[in-house]
Amino acid sequence: MSTALLDEQQATLTTLLEEKAGYDAEFYAALVELLGAEGAAAAFEQYEKDLLTRSAAEAAARAAAYGGGPVMSGEWALPLDGRFTSCYCQRWGTMHWGIDIAAPMYTPLYSAGDGIVIQAGPATGFGQAVYIQHSNGDVTVYGHMEVIEVVTGQRVAAGQEIALVGSQGFSTGPHLHLEVHVGGVGGTRVDPVIWLANRGIFV
Template identity: 45%
Template sequence: MAKKVKYFYNSNTLKYEKVELSLKKKALRVLGYLATVTVFSVVTVTIAYNVIDSPKEKKLKREIEQLSLQYDILRKRIKQLDAVVTDLQERDNNIYRVIFESEPITSDEWQTGFAGIHHYKALESSNYSALMIETTRKLDELAKKMFIQSKSYDFLVKEVKNKDKMLASVPAIQPVSNRDLTRMASGYGYRIHPIYKTRKFHAGMDFTSQTGTPIYATGDGVVTTAGIERGYGNEVVINHGYGYSTLYGHMSKIATRVGQRVKRGEVIGYVGNTGASTGPHLHYEVHKGGKPVNPINYYFNDLSPAEYEKMLELSSRNNQSFD
């Protein structure tokens, strides 16, 4: 395509003459074109950089997403393990150490030796320092708790070896066999009295079963009560020593006598409906130091962890006792 030539009318010569641009105008025009191209290029590149990811950026984003997913899984796993260790701590302090009359591990002792912020200074230079420091600290705390718990169990093993007689005496089984249970009627705590319809503290657990079902002594001891008592009808009380005693109420028949020494698992009577009762069941109490405690913490010879959780659920479900 031929380049267009521009003309202008010269009034002095009365002729059309060719338009000739000066060197300065040509230079300005070229600079104008260059400036426009430059601005357009900068705008285009800026938009592309902020909106469109490069292959390298896409790869990095995928890696970050994978790392975030793995971290979430790791964090959940750490949380689950921490919950397990916490449950072990509670059982250690509130059950095992109570049984052996040992001092519980204090919260300060659980925290002993946890690393301070300076321990993680080497991780601060990482691109993901906050994430790495948080995860490392949680793992350190979990490892320390597990170490202390391991030492605690070593201590308890020694206590077991030194207290065989005590272990045989402490209530540690259900007074009625699982295979003979109809259902768990009521647990320890405040319940509605079935006769008086008032809210009353229920100091034991009720096990419903057929009349005549065997009732077992839950630990070695000496029978201190074996007869008719107000409210509980045919009742047996066993003194196990070490501050422990157990009560068995509403029996249809008593199979022991005052002063008799009994062994854990020995039949001491049979389920009935005597006394202030609204159906055949056994009312069972555990006393420590003369005060009632929750019997559910004293079935550890009988129940697996899963069975223990099920028993706990059943015992708290019914808001009304049978006596």
């Protein structure tokens, strides 16, 4: 996909988000006016406070459950801090072109680096997969997720949550299948453990 097309998609997304923010503000103002008219402004304020308290509690619970976000090293991140269950090696008579990291269903997983989502959705064998191209041209591939939280064309940052762990496709339990294609999709597939270690990330 060309950079121009990606820029265009990004611009469209940004415009839509800005429009949504505008409508949200209008809706909020209308809601406040209505509640104020009913003499319920104070109740609304309390409701908002409760909402903030609740989301802070949820964020804290999430951080406690998942270790407070990704392990980072400079510009790179560990996609999933879980149990290493399969190497980049021969397995059952065929080459396993990635590594497997097991974790409970719905554990968040993160982009290994800054990049652009070049593909996100159903993929043969992987159930669902996300392909992220990084600025050096290398592509990281994430497979088997239950929920994908990014769309094709989206720019992502290192350590940004992109999906939730699942067991879709050819899989016997919830885990991440991670591949690295050097030089782009269809390039040389290398051992993700070594590729990540060269970037200060240890699986």
